[in-house]
Amino acid sequence: MNVKKFGNKxxxxxxxxAVLFPFGFLLMLSMGRRWVFPSLLPxxxxxxxxxxxxxxxxxxxxxxxxxxxxxxGIASMATAGSFWVSKQVAYHRHRxxxxxxxxxxxxxxxxxxxxxxxxxxxxxxxSGKFWGVAIAQLFITFPYGLxxxxxxxxxxxxxxxxxxxxxxxxxxxxxxxxxxxxxxxxLLTCFFQLFLISWFEYGLTTLIGVGKxxxxxLKVFQYINEANIFFAALASCLLALxxxxxxxxxxxxxxxxxxxxxxxxxxxxxxxxxxxx
Amino acid sequence: MSMFLEAIDIRKSxxxxxxxxxxxxxLAEHEMLxxxxxxxxxxxTLLKILAGLELPDGGRVLLEGKDMGRVPPNRRDMVxxxxxxxxxxxxxxxxxxxxxxxxxxxxxxxxRKRVQEMLDNLELPEQSRxxxxxxxxxxRQRVAFGRAxxxxxxxxxxxxxxxxxxxxxxxxxxxxxxxxxxxxSITALFVTHALKEALLMGDRIGLMQEGKLKVYDNKKAFxxxxxxxxxxxxxxxxxxx
Numbered sequence: 001m002n003v004k005k006f007g008n009k010x011x012x013x014x015x016x017x018a019v020l021f022p023f024g025f026l027l028m029l030s031m032g033r034r035w036v037f038p039s040l041l042p043x044x045x046x047x048x049x050x051x052x053x054x055x056x057x058x059x060x061x062x063x064x065x066x067x068x069x070x071x072x073g074i075a076s077m078a079t080a081g082s083f084w085v086s087k088q089v090a091y092h093r094h095r096x097x098x099x100x101x102x103x104x105x106x107x108x109x110x111x112x113x114x115x116x117x118x119x120x121x122x123x124x125x126x127s128g129k130f131w132g133v134a135i136a137q138l139f140i141t142f143p144y145g146l147x148x149x150x151x152x153x154x155x156x157x158x159x160x161x162x163x164x165x166x167x168x169x170x171x172x173x174x175x176x177x178x179x180x181x182x183x184x185x186x187l188l189t190c191f192f193q194l195f196l197i198s199w200f201e202y203g204l205t206t207l208i209g210v211g212k213x214x215x216x217x218l219k220v221f222q223y224i225n226e227a228n229i230f231f232a233a234l235a236s237c238l239l240a241l242x243x244x245x246x247x248x249x250x251x252x253x254x255x256x257x258x259x260x261x262x263x264x265x266x267x268x269x270x271x272x273x274x275x276x277x
Numbered sequence: 278m279s280m281f282l283e284a285i286d287i288r289k290s291x292x293x294x295x296x297x298x299x300x301x302x303x304l305a306e307h308e309m310l311x312x313x314x315x316x317x318x319x320x321x322t323l324l325k326i327l328a329g330l331e332l333p334d335g336g337r338v339l340l341e342g343k344d345m346g347r348v349p350p351n352r353r354d355m356v357x358x359x360x361x362x363x364x365x366x367x368x369x370x371x372x373x374x375x376x377x378x379x380x381x382x383x384x385x386x387x388x389r390k391r392v393q394e395m396l397d398n399l400e401l402p403e404q405s406r407x408x409x410x411x412x413x414x415x416x417r418q419r420v421a422f423g424r425a426x427x428x429x430x431x432x433x434x435x436x437x438x439x440x441x442x443x444x445x446x447x448x449x450x451x452x453x454x455x456x457x458x459x460x461x462s463i464t465a466l467f468v469t470h471a472l473k474e475a476l477l478m479g480d481r482i483g484l485m486q487e488g489k490l491k492v493y494d495n496k497k498a499f500x501x502x503x504x505x506x507x508x509x510x511x512x513x514x515x516x517x518x
Binding site: 163168177 | 325328329330349350351352353354355356357358359361363365366367376377379380381424425428430434
């Protein structure tokens, strides 16, 4: 029995170590300098790499700020926009046709989509600009949100909206008091997923940004190409940080919601009989 | 003399299918008219047109003599209740019942008093802090009634409200609705496909067939009409006896 318990604990520890090892290794690398074969660990340990984030020379701080602005902006716009548009699509008589169109950007890889669109971005002067990359990323995040939310707008939600109207509520009140609170979990999940899509986007950002829009993901690849493993590790740590924070927020606020969406009332059973007695 | 609620020559089609053909309806104040009809006979479409949730192809709806044509659903003062209670899942029983009062920005003290009275009336005083998923089907339907009645609507449009309940709960809810209809002097249209329920609930009874409504002067006329199915039902039970 004790051997079995010990085995289970060992297995758990092994799994935890396997999951945490890459992060620990990156953190270690980000604080190291001069790591030459056959040394097991870097020869110099210093926080200088991390302090360089705030300096202008590395450009890491600027990339972090740019990536955060871009991904938070994209996730907010695409979540809000797709939530509203998905409702129009869900209740449209050509719902299937519109949904099929939403899948089109995913028929190609994002980088191929970018190659197809690049000409238009050059002609409009958006190539190599922040707004150009933002618009290009919306091409893949917005349809994702649209597909995500379409299943939220059921006949039941429509009936609920009609009921609110006959109870005297206008459209604004319906959204503020019922639709948005009921959709809170879905909205947060979608925001999180769209943030991740934008945060880790590489191919499309490289092509439309033509290397001038230096997001953190691009910075990681740049350092890897330069064989600067210490800065690549530092950029990777920064890259992993916001998703970890979002994951924690998601766990705390999405999965802790005390209801599981609209419940369906079926035929009442013994509970009714008890109450009626 | 105009009635409290009137529908005049209502027409509605979905594509090539004609659902309502020049349908007329007159309802007096504090009257409950039950409408019997099979699935697809146009009952729900009629209620939705009256509530302003569907636009008719032609005809007029008058409430207290006023044309409702351009009045949106939220200003008609007619509450449409579905077969499902559709309680708001993020609000507890108290907040569900208080919903219409909060939309109207009624003072908090009044809300507390009126909601508590309503819950007492619906025999739900102990359930006010419960969430909808903690209630039984019958309790949910009571909360739905409370949420509608608390704003004193001019007309209550009931679309098979007991359709999802089992037989025993359904019978109890019918009695409850009869009682609160009297207590609150409700004006209502009660749509059902159940013969017995139509007879039990309505002050008058109508039969909806192929998009047309026939309202009977009294229950005897309804029972005597072969189209209503009452005679066939009676013959069946006599046959068993």
